[in-house]
Amino acid sequence: MNSADLGRRVGVPSTALFTDQYELTMVQAALKAGTAGRRSVFEAFTRRLPEGRRYGVVAGIGRVLDAVENFHFDDEMLAFLRDQNVVDGPTLDYLADYRFTGDIWGYPEGEVYFPGSPILRVEGSFAECVLLETVILSILNHDSAIAAAASRMSSAAGGRGLIEMGARRTHELSAVASARAAYIGGFDTTSDLAAGFRYNIPTVGTSAHAFTLLHDSERDAFRAQVDSLGRDTTLLVDTYDVTAAVRTAVEVAGTELGAVRIDSGDLLLVAHRVRQQLDELGATGTKIVVTSDLDEYAIASLAAAPVDAYGVGTQLVTGSGQPTCSMVYKLVARAVSADPADPLRPVAKKSLGAKTSIGGRKWAARRLDADGVAEAEVIGTGPVPPELAGRQLLAELVRAGEVVAREPLDAARERHIASRAGLPMSAMQLSRGEPVIPTEYV
Structure with a gap:
C-alpha cells in the first residue's frame, strides 16, 4: 500500500468496539454450543432503495477494509468487557486473539446498486464474520447515503x-x-x-x-x-x-x-x-x-x-x-461444521412482511440491452449464465484476512461516473420513482 491508495492512515484506532453487544454474546453462546467455527456466508444488501431514489451508490468500501484490518481487542478493551460482565472468560480469550482470517467480496466502490444487490459478501467462521456486522453496516449505510x-x-x-x-x-x-x-x-x-x-x-x-x-x-x-x-x-x-x-x-x-x-x-x-x-x-x-x-x-x-x-x-x-440506505447483514449460507470440505447450505430468515431474505451464496451481474445500457440487475446462487460471465459485479477485496483491493479514491470516483452513465437516462430524473432497472433472481 502507498499514500495514493488511501491517503494518510494516521493514528487509526481499533474498530472492535464499534459494535453492538449482541454480536459478542452470540459469539459466547456459539462457542459454548460448538457452532462458532461453522463456515458461514454473510451478505450486506438492502431490500429497497430510499423512497424515490432510482439507484444507490456504493461508498465506504475503503473504510470497511480499514475497519476489518483494525478490528482487534486490546488489553484495555478486554478489561472493559470483563469489568462490565459483557462476556465470559472463554469468550474473552477468543476475542484476545481475534483477527479476521476469512474472505470478502463486494461491489467496487463507486458502483451503483439496486434492491437485493449483494453489495458485500463476508465468508469465514460464524464467530469472525458476525463480529463485523455493526461496523460494516454503520460505514456502508452512512457513506452510501451521502x-x-x-x-x-x-x-x-x-x-x-x-x-x-x-x-x-x-x-x-x-x-x-x-x-x-x-x-x-x-x-x-x-x-x-x-x-x-x-x-x-x-x-x-x-x-x-x-x-x-x-x-x-x-x-x-x-x-x-x-x-x-x-x-x-x-x-x-x-x-x-x-x-x-x-x-x-x-x-x-x-x-x-x-x-x-x-x-x-x-x-x-x-x-x-x-x-x-x-x-x-x-x-x-x-x-x-x-x-x-x-x-x-x-x-x-x-x-x-x-x-x-x-x-x-x-x-x-x-x-x-435520506441519511441511511437501510442495508442489512444477513447469514445466507453455512456449513454444519468447521471443515472446509463441508458443503455450504442456504439459510434465510422467513418472516411476515417485507423482511424475508433469500438464502444462498450469491453472484450478481448487470445485463445490458443492445445499446449497452443497463436493463436488469441479475442475482443468482447457481452457475453464472455464459452471457453474463463478463458482467459480474463482485470483486475480491480480502483474501484469507489480507486486503487485496486497495485503490486510489479517484478510481472510485471515475468508476461512479462510468457506472451512472451506463444507466437509462431516466436515472437522472429527480422526480420520485421506482429503481431505474429491475432486480431479477435466477
Whole structure:
C-alpha cells in the first residue's frame, strides 16, 4: 500500500468496539454450543432503495477494509468487557486473539446498486464474520447515503463545480467520511481539512461574513483578503449590498478577480444581476459561486442561472433527506461444521412482511440491452449464465484476512461516473420513482 491508495492512515484506532453487544454474546453462546467455527456466508444488501431514489451508490468500501484490518481487542478493551460482565472468560480469550482470517467480496466502490444487490459478501467462521456486522453496516449505510445524494447533486449540476462544505452541520468524524463519500459521488472539493489530509481530497476556502464584519468597511475587508490570498480569491459579496459589493470587489481586485460568492437571497435573480454587472465592469472571467442551503432540487432550479459552482452543506451531509440506505447483514449460507470440505447450505430468515431474505451464496451481474445500457440487475446462487460471465459485479477485496483491493479514491470516483452513465437516462430524473432497472433472481 502507498499514500495514493488511501491517503494518510494516521493514528487509526481499533474498530472492535464499534459494535453492538449482541454480536459478542452470540459469539459466547456459539462457542459454548460448538457452532462458532461453522463456515458461514454473510451478505450486506438492502431490500429497497430510499423512497424515490432510482439507484444507490456504493461508498465506504475503503473504510470497511480499514475497519476489518483494525478490528482487534486490546488489553484495555478486554478489561472493559470483563469489568462490565459483557462476556465470559472463554469468550474473552477468543476475542484476545481475534483477527479476521476469512474472505470478502463486494461491489467496487463507486458502483451503483439496486434492491437485493449483494453489495458485500463476508465468508469465514460464524464467530469472525458476525463480529463485523455493526461496523460494516454503520460505514456502508452512512457513506452510501451521502454518495447517493452527492450523485444526484452532481447530475443536477450538469458539469458545474461542486464544493462539499458540511463539516459544521454534522459530527466531526462524520464530516470526514461525508467529504470522502461526496467526492466519490461527484463533488470536486471539500472545505474540511481533515478530509483533505486523510484522503487527499482537494480543499478550498476563503472567508466568511465574520471577516467582512471584522473590518471597518467592506473595502478594507476585500483589500485585506486580496493582499493575503491574491486576485484569484473568492470574495463574499452579500454581507451588505450585493451591487455595491461587486463594484467594490472589482475595484479592489481588478478584472482578474477569481470569483464572487452569493450566500443569500433569490439566487437565480441575484446571479443574473451579478453576472451582468461583472461583465459590464470588464470582469468577464470572474466566476460566480452560490451557497445557501442547496440540495439537488435547488441546484436543478439554477440550471439556467450563470453560476459556475455550488457549495453544499447540510443537505449533502444528511443524505438530502435520506441519511441511511437501510442495508442489512444477513447469514445466507453455512456449513454444519468447521471443515472446509463441508458443503455450504442456504439459510434465510422467513418472516411476515417485507423482511424475508433469500438464502444462498450469491453472484450478481448487470445485463445490458443492445445499446449497452443497463436493463436488469441479475442475482443468482447457481452457475453464472455464459452471457453474463463478463458482467459480474463482485470483486475480491480480502483474501484469507489480507486486503487485496486497495485503490486510489479517484478510481472510485471515475468508476461512479462510468457506472451512472451506463444507466437509462431516466436515472437522472429527480422526480420520485421506482429503481431505474429491475432486480431479477435466477
